Amino acid sequence: MIKDFFYYNPVKLVFGEGKLAEAGKYAKMYGKKALIVTTGTLFKENGLVDRLQKILKGSGVGSVYFPEVSANPLNTQIDKGAEIARAANCKVVIGLGGGSAIDAAKGIAIVLGHKRPIWDFCIGAEVQPITDKTYPIIAITTTSGTGSECTQWAVITNAKTEEKPGIGGDYTFARVAIVDPELMATMPPKITASTGFDTLAHAIEAYTAVLETPITDLACEQAIRLVGRFLRRAVKNGQDREARNAMAYANSLAGIAISVGIVTVCHGLAHSIGGLSGSTHGETLATMTPETMRFSMRSHPDKFRKIAMFLRDECAAPESYALEDSIKEVQALIKDIGLGAPLSQQGLKEKDIERAADGVIRYMGGSITNDPAAPKREDLLAIIRKAF
Ligand SMILES: [Fe+2]
Structure with a gap:
């Protein structure tokens, strides 16, 4: 007997070696300008960010690069990323990295859509609902861990309160998740x-x-x-x-x-x-x-x-x-x-x-x-x- 259950997962999952090349094809479905979110500058140094920017450009999508996210993404970093994205008129947020970058991308997409600091959506009696105003998210994963590319969850840390809640809902799933195992070869x-x-x-x-x-x-x-x-x-x-x-x-x-x-x-x-x-x-x-x-x-x-x-x-x-x-x-x-x-x-x-x-x-x-x-x-x- 199958028990009653609920299932929902709307992520377009693109899996395979070399699939990074398809990032532009998907990004252009959601806007002409993207914010690329990474944790630190490693992917700039090893050429991955340039590679992605070239792929996006090939599909007519401009991009801005935001590397200021730490391993445990902070609410302040997310608010800053959203400010930069807004100033550059980005319409889609790409998380390039492990769970930290992808979670930060989700947070930035929430802030962009609702025009409120991310912590308003995290903890407390006045916690705000996350709605369909959330900007489109694309997750390009470079680790095989958090599963964030296929989940609605984003883990946000508040350094002041030392709290680390997981937030998310139906609108924080990535529209597209690119899982390219080639990108994981250099993971220590x-x-x-x-x-x-x-x-x-x-x-x-x-x-x-x-x-x-x-x-x-x-x-x-x-x-x-x-x-x-x-x-x-x-x-x-x-x-x-x-x-x-x-x-x-x-x-x-x-x-x-x-x-x-x-x-x-x-x-x-x-x-x-x-x-x-x-x-x-x-x-x-x-x-x-x-x-x-x-x-x-x-x-x-x-x-x-x-x-x-x-x-x-x-x-x-x-x-x-x-x-x-x-x-x-x-x-x-x-x-x-x-x-x-x-x-x-x-x-x-x-x-x-x-x-x-x-x-x-x-x-x-x-x-x-x-x-x-x-x-x-x-x-x-x-x-x-x-x-x-
Ligand atoms: Fe986990």
Whole structure:
């Protein structure tokens, strides 16, 4: 019996080596001038920005380049990017990079359309709705992690309040996502590992979520299998085309999954901890995931025990796997790709543990209600302390 479910993901997904060349064809559907958003100037230095600008120009689309976004995009950076885009009369916003650049592009598109600072859409009783005024977004991903090219979510950090909420809705999906595995070949091993683990966390969380659906389950199962088979290889040898290609696909699959199934408490914790410590998203997830799995798995054992089967890329009776097998497989992967440092080594201070738990409740509450075990404050504290 198929349960009732809701599914919506309107992204045009363009996947394949060399697909960057099609960026102009799509951009011109949405305007004659684009803002290109990157995190830092690396892509200017290695020629990727010039390449994209040339491709856009070939389709009659002018562009302005905005590199002032940090790894955890700040609300102030997003407001500034929107100012520059407005002054240059940009009609479409292109995020070129990993989740940070794409999330910032989404934020800038919101600000451009609504003419209000991005923080007005983030936290608080007066939080504004994100409407169809949002400018068109194109996501060109250069990492295989966040899945942001296929989701409506944007994670925005406020340095003053040390909050890091995830925002988004029907109008913050990219109109087009270009996933070109060639662009991922130069990603260093550490980023390959952390973004690759983010992919796994998305797939595990959407798979075991209250909002699970039969469609996203398929995406999650395949994403977990691909991570199990190829993440170690991609970390070991960035030039392994088959591994890069598989991880790029796994990333988009997991992105599609969290656009509907959303995330659970591990992501809620990673956001809150990241806001307080500035830690790297994927690295924090890697440390937290075995603990959150252990907490949540008894509330949804049928799903959790299959994670071991997918990570081993096996097909067997789910009953032949113990719940602990899934945790062991995840831990082995974490070790092999060099992640798993305790939270205390990722910038989290002991005095902030309570704030971290409270942050999840205050602005990532959806991750709690979507978790099969719906943790309480004391559960959150216990999970953080174990990972500390
Ligand atoms: Fe994530």
